[in-house]
Amino acid sequence: QGGLFRIAGGEGLLMPNFAGVYRLSDVRFIAALLPEQYYAFTNEYLLQKPHEAPTDRLWFTGVPDVYKENPSSIYDDFMSARSYYSFLGVRYILAGPEMSLPLPLIYDRDIRIYENREAWPRIFMTNRVVYAHTPRQAQAFIGNKKFYPGQAVAAEESIPGRYLSGGTAGTDDFSIVDYKPNRVDIEGTTDRGGLLVLTDVFFPGWRALVDGRPVPILRINGLVRGILVDAGTHRIIFKYTPCSFLLGMGISLSAALACCALWFTNRKDGQLTESR
Numbered sequence: 001q002g003g004l005f006r007i008a009g010g011e012g013l014l015m016p017n018f019a020g021v022y023r024l025s026d027v028r029f030i031a032a033l034l035p036e037q038y039y040a041f042t043n044e045y046l047l048q049k050p051h052e053a054p055t056d057r058l059w060f061t062g063v064p065d066v067y068k069e070n071p072s073s074i075y076d077d078f079m080s081a082r083s084y085y086s087f088l089g090v091r092y093i094l095a096g097p098e099m100s101l102p103l104p105l106i107y108d109r110d111i112r113i114y115e116n117r118e119a120w121p122r123i124f125m126t127n128r129v130v131y132a133h134t135p136r137q138a139q140a141f142i143g144n145k146k147f148y149p150g151q152a153v154a155a156e157e158s159i160p161g162r163y164l165s166g167g168t169a170g171t172d173d174f175s176i177v178d179y180k181p182n183r184v185d186i187e188g189t190t191d192r193g194g195l196l197v198l199t200d201v202f203f204p205g206w207r208a209l210v211d212g213r214p215v216p217i218l219r220i221n222g223l224v225r226g227i228l229v230d231a232g233t234h235r236i237i238f239k240y241t242p243c244s245f246l247l248g249m250g251i252s253l254s255a256a257l258a259c260c261a262l263w264f265t266n267r268k269d270g271q272l273t274e275s276r
Helices: 017-022 038-046 054-061 074-080 081-087 133-142 243-275
Strands: 008-010 090-095 105-110 113-114 123-125 129-131 153-155 174-178 181-192 193-200 208-210 213-214 218-220 224-229 232-241
Touching: 008 074, 008 243, 038 123, 038 133, 074 081, 081 133, 113 193, 133 218, 153 193, 153 218, 181 193, 181 243, 193 218, 193 232, 208 224, 224 232
Parallel strands: 008 090, 129 153
Antiparallel strands: 090 113, 105 113, 123 193, 174 181, 181 232, 193 224, 208 213, 208 232, 218 224
8 A cells, every 4th residue: 555644653563674565654764765854853743752662763763762761652752743643644553452542443453553534645735835934944834733634734935826726625636546665656637726745755856747747846844745736637757866866877878888889999990900
């Protein structure tokens, strides 16, 4: 179910390799490179306290933090920062059989699985956008109690007025049709246009195409990706093609052409020598 929703769990219930094998999107591994902005986001909003289980801190930030006073459970953090987890699409919480959470219990055997029905969709449309001066201010906006899918998001760039209809009701239907680590294919339609948000980490090197046409990627809520989409039916592609990759490919191609030219030159010289 990669790309549809995310999960979270503590106490070593789901290690990175397990998540990869079963194609589960663990919120702790939202991006393989764990860029600085997501590292700061987890420390500020997702993991607000030291933890009893070393792995809970270890897999989030790479730094186990269990020696401070009054350690707490990762589940305490989830309940106190639920809006932030929900924004990232964390729909299911994995817990041990002794753990009890104030959420709907949908599986209760060797582990317990709770459902977070406030989880945001992995991809959504909105035309209500507020301006944030800094990424930190944009991230804090998620904690606004009036903040919910379709109402408003924060951007650090001005949005043209034709994409902001002040919350006018419309029909939007977009879905992820193919999800890979370096590419996300999306198809759908909108009768009003607006800002399409994919709650994957904003990071340099990602590019977006709408019906084959390059469009800028905006940083939304100081963390994730968004693009402006006009009314109509569209095919949207996010793909990771950093400049370093393009540069390396160009150098490799140039080297290959140089080798071919050298080979033909040496071959020609050899034929001339033999004919003499």
